[in-house]
Amino acid sequence: MARTAGSHSDITGPRVLDAALRLFARHGYAAVSMRQIAKEVGVQAGALYNYTPDKQSLLFDLMRRHMDDLLASRAKRRRTGSALEKLEDFTRFHIRYHLDRSDEVFIAYMELRNLTPENFAEIEALRREYENELEAILRQGEEEGVFAPADTRIETMAVIAMLTGVTTWYRVEGRLSADEVERIYWDMVRKAVSV
Amino acid sequence: MARTAGSHSDITGPRVLDAALRLFARHGYAAVSMRQIAKEVGVQAGALYNYTPDKQSLLFDLMRRHMDDLLASRAKRRRTGSALEKLEDFTRFHIRYHLDRSDEVFIAYMELRNLTPENFAEIEALRREYENELEAILRQGEEEGVFAPADTRIETMAVIAMLTGVTTWYRVEGRLSADEVERIYWDMVRKAVSV
DNA sequence: GTCTATATGCTGATAGAC
DNA sequence: GTCTATCAGCATATAGAC
Numbered sequence: 203m204a205r206t207a208g209s210h211s212d213i214t215g216p217r218v219l220d221a222a223l224r225l226f227a228r229h230g231y232a233a234v235s236m237r238q239i240a241k242e243v244g245v246q247a248g249a250l251y252n253y254t255p256d257k258q259s260l261l262f263d264l265m266r267r268h269m270d271d272l273l274a275s276r277a278k279r280r281r282t283g284s285a286l287e288k289l290e291d292f293t294r295f296h297i298r299y300h301l302d303r304s305d306e307v308f309i310a311y312m313e314l315r316n317l318t319p320e321n322f323a324e325i326e327a328l329r330r331e332y333e334n335e336l337e338a339i340l341r342q343g344e345e346e347g348v349f350a351p352a353d354t355r356i357e358t359m360a361v362i363a364m365l366t367g368v369t370t371w372y373r374v375e376g377r378l379s380a381d382e383v384e385r386i387y388w389d390m391v392r393k394a395v396s397v
Numbered sequence: 398m399a400r401t402a403g404s405h406s407d408i409t410g411p412r413v414l415d416a417a418l419r420l421f422a423r424h425g426y427a428a429v430s431m432r433q434i435a436k437e438v439g440v441q442a443g444a445l446y447n448y449t450p451d452k453q454s455l456l457f458d459l460m461r462r463h464m465d466d467l468l469a470s471r472a473k474r475r476r477t478g479s480a481l482e483k484l485e486d487f488t489r490f491h492i493r494y495h496l497d498r499s500d501e502v503f504i505a506y507m508e509l510r511n512l513t514p515e516n517f518a519e520i521e522a523l524r525r526e527y528e529n530e531l532e533a534i535l536r537q538g539e540e541e542g543v544f545a546p547a548d549t550r551i552e553t554m555a556v557i558a559m560l561t562g563v564t565t566w567y568r569v570e571g572r573l574s575a576d577e578v579e580r581i582y583w584d585m586v587r588k589a590v591s592v
Numbered sequence: 593g594t595c596t597a598t599a600t601g602c603t604g605a606t607a608g609a610c
Numbered sequence: 611g612t613c614t615a616t617c618a619g620c621a622t623a624t625a626g627a628c
Contacts, residue, residue: 214593230427232425236621237620248624251622315424357581360582367554387555390552394585394588394589432602441613446606
């Protein structure tokens with residue numbers, strides 16, 4: 203019951219990360235100060251250092267958490283079946299996941315260069331792991347004869363770039379539902395890689 | 398013949414923009430200081446202000462110049478013909494142009510949020526103009542019956558995102574020539590929008 | 593756990609000598 | 611046109627009171 207003087211909340215930790223997420227996504231890591239984050243949380247700047255050793259860790263934790271969530275969510279949904287079924291599942295998953303987490307996605311793509319080399323290597327490995335699933339699907343499809351023989355690595359990068367681009371224009375209040383967007387992109391992806 | 402004391406070069410102006418281009422592309426606008434730019438040019442920080450009123454103008458000038466060049470280059474190449482011919486021309490142009498100007502492209506996509514609202518509006522209008530040509534091509538193809546009926550605006554965004562993504566992985570010293578990359582992407586674009 | 597205060601250094605931009 | 615010197619402010623991070 204007794205509270206240490208000045209302690210107004212025991213959930214300040216998550217709120218710090220949330221504030222950093224919003225501000226980094228909106229203004230960019232380098233342009234956001236610890237004071238701005240503190241103001242958003244409702245504490246003084248010094249108090250932030252109870253929750254993070256430094257600003258870089260804030261960025262890294264956000265990216266790490268995002269990539270972990272992405273891979274974990276993907277692992278739950280992964281299924282067996284034909285390459286075409288797998289590709290549709292991957293495409294719809296990617297679109298939906300990225301629409302639901304626009305801030306995280308934006309940071310994950312834009313702020314890579316603001317990570318220290320060690321942190322960058324770790325995040326990049328996770329991203330590569332995610333891309334590799336798509337590449338494996340495309341390869342399977344080629345072997346099945348349903349996808350056109352091609353440079354699968356480049357196809358992988360092209361498909362991911364196309365899908366991730368949805369975050370640059372999609373607005374929830376816009377004219378299209380997430381379901382419709384899924385379908386449109388799946389149409390294009392299917393045709394793009396098919397024979 | 399006589400030179401003002403301290404004047405070592407009459408091409409410092411362009412060198413300032415070039416240095417800013419490289420540094421902004423590598424580290425991001427917000428993370429680069431005027432002192433870093435000055436060091437790259439080989440002058441003191443104060444001297445930069447003979448060439449630019451402020452840091453924001455440096456960013457805006459780089460973006461403006463890039464978009465102007467892009468639209469001018471495109472206008473030179475634009476041609477008449479079938480939608481399929483026009484789309485191939487657009488695709489190959491976009492890939493090649495973006496491979497040749499990776500720094501400019503990177504800045505043009507990553508630093509939009511660091512423009513003042515007025516500057517942003519101006520750049521955004523130019524980008525929209527570029528996108529509109531692609532959208533018109535897709536529409537023509539639908540009318541000709543060679544492209545699948547679809548949401549042309551989303552198709553436009555999807556195609557541009559896919560093509561522009563080439564800058565994230567292409568390396569001149571890599572295993573693929575620019576010609577091969579052009580062909581691979583054209584294959585995918587053609588299939589993605591066709592009936 | 594949060595506060596205030598502060599250390600230390602870098603920021604964009606300007607003034608005036610040469 | 612470039613220099614040196616400087617202004618005023620903000621950066622990250624830390625110290626110590628409560």
